Amino acid sequence: MGVYTPTLRRRARPNGRFEVMTWYLMRVSGVVLLFVAVGHLLWLHLVVGLENIDFNTIVGRWTGPLGAFWRVYDLVLLMFAMTHGLNGARWVIDDYVPRRGPNWAMKSVVFTLGFILILMGAFIIFTFRPAGT
Amino acid sequence: MRATIKILRFNPEVDKTSHWAEYQVDTEPNEQLLNVLHYIKWNLDGTLTLRRSCAHGICGSDAMVVNGRNRLACKVLMKYLGSSVTVEPIRGLRVIKDLVVDMEPFMAKYKSIMPYLINDEDPGSRERPQSPEERERFDDTTKCILCAACTTACPSFWANGEYVGPAAIVQAHRFIFDSRDRGAAERLAVMNEWSGVWRCRTIFNCVEACPRDINVTKAIGEVKKAILFDEV
Numbered sequence: 001m002g003v004y005t006p007t008l009r010r011r012a013r014p015n016g017r018f019e020v021m022t023w024y025l026m027r028v029s030g031v032v033l034l035f036v037a038v039g040h041l042l043w044l045h046l047v048v049g050l051e052n053i054d055f056n057t058i059v060g061r062w063t064g065p066l067g068a069f070w071r072v073y074d075l076v077l078l079m080f081a082m083t084h085g086l087n088g089a090r091w092v093i094d095d096y097v098p099r100r101g102p103n104w105a106m107k108s109v110v111f112t113l114g115f116i117l118i119l120m121g122a123f124i125i126f127t128f129r130p131a132g133t
Numbered sequence: 134m135r136a137t138i139k140i141l142r143f144n145p146e147v148d149k150t151s152h153w154a155e156y157q158v159d160t161e162p163n164e165q166l167l168n169v170l171h172y173i174k175w176n177l178d179g180t181l182t183l184r185r186s187c188a189h190g191i192c193g194s195d196a197m198v199v200n201g202r203n204r205l206a207c208k209v210l211m212k213y214l215g216s217s218v219t220v221e222p223i224r225g226l227r228v229i230k231d232l233v234v235d236m237e238p239f240m241a242k243y244k245s246i247m248p249y250l251i252n253d254e255d256p257g258s259r260e261r262p263q264s265p266e267e268r269e270r271f272d273d274t275t276k277c278i279l280c281a282a283c284t285t286a287c288p289s290f291w292a293n294g295e296y297v298g299p300a301a302i303v304q305a306h307r308f309i310f311d312s313r314d315r316g317a318a319e320r321l322a323v324m325n326e327w328s329g330v331w332r333c334r335t336i337f338n339c340v341e342a343c344p345r346d347i348n349v350t351k352a353i354g355e356v357k358k359a360i361l362f363d364e365v
């Protein structure tokens with residue numbers, strides 16, 4: 001009998017706290033989104049009304065008396081929805097694209113797009129002023 | 134009782150892909166499916182290949198997909214299967230022949246969690262005592278017989294062969310929560326790897342598949358919690 005050598009191909013990756021923290025993020029953001037995303041949906045569909053949503057509705061809500069609240073609300077929605085979605089995409093890509101090259105390529109595209117969207121969204125939330133003010 | 138047994142067969146020497154073969158048998162409602170397979174092998178078609186050893190649900194050799202679910206052939210009776218039964222090899226491992234799959238990757242994952250007592254402390258000239266409560270902590274996971282029914286029922290494992298899988302996590306749980314063991318940190322490090330416990334999506338197929346009624350997903354959850362809060 002020889003010495004046992006593991007045949008298991010284990011990806012040499014720094015494990016640290018990354019996997020556990022992203023897993024935890026999924027639980028926390030899931031619960032947050034349950035309220036924030038559903039609240040967003042109900043508010044815009046039932047309170048505001050689908051037919052009334054346009055550019056001015058959003059401008060009104062961001063510049064009105066509750067402007068700061070709505071900007072924070074939209075920022076929370078943006079951050080949690082995007083990070084939850086991006087991490088979910090990472091898991092799906094890891095599961096279904098096992099080959100190193102395509103895996104890396106797909107993740108790069110998805111994460112680049114994701115971060116551009118997060119930056120664009122956050123930039124607008126923080127800096128938006130309606131024309132003429 | 135008359136039954137039609139459809140078996141997904143594969144002979145690596147002639148077949149390119151697996152194919153269904155049908156057998157008619159006369160059997161008793163209280164007969165084990167394993168005995169029906171024996172009957173087929175011994176009387177109808179000697180080339181049928183399967184693994185089995187104890188025939189009493191304890192060695193874990195004969196896990197197979199029966200009517201779409203992972204079962205031990207020796208533990209399931211014909212009366213629960215009806216008159217038309219399908220039998221396939223367990224999924225996610227390479228089929229060697231008929232119902233026999235290559236268990237090597239599965240066993241490698243088992244070995245990776247260090248499935249033995251780790252404790253360098255000298256107990257002196259006595260045993261290492263353990264209270265009933267301390268034993269209760271990991272009682273459920275001691276029941277595992279390594280049949281691979283859970284791991285090969287797991288969609289995360291099907292999609293990602295690197296995932297350590299529910300069976301190895303159950304075995305890790307058995308030692309991590311054993312008060313006599315001192316290797317928890319090492320095992321939790323393996324569980325915390327990319328291929329470890331985080332690939333579990335709480336699908337619960339493993340719980341349904343386990344012929345020993347282990348609450349596999351709960352055990353996985355406890356390991357996740359131990360890593361997250363850094364305490365056993």
Ligand code: FES
Nearest residue numbers: 187188192193207
């Ligand atoms: S033959 Fe041993 S578990 Fe079925």
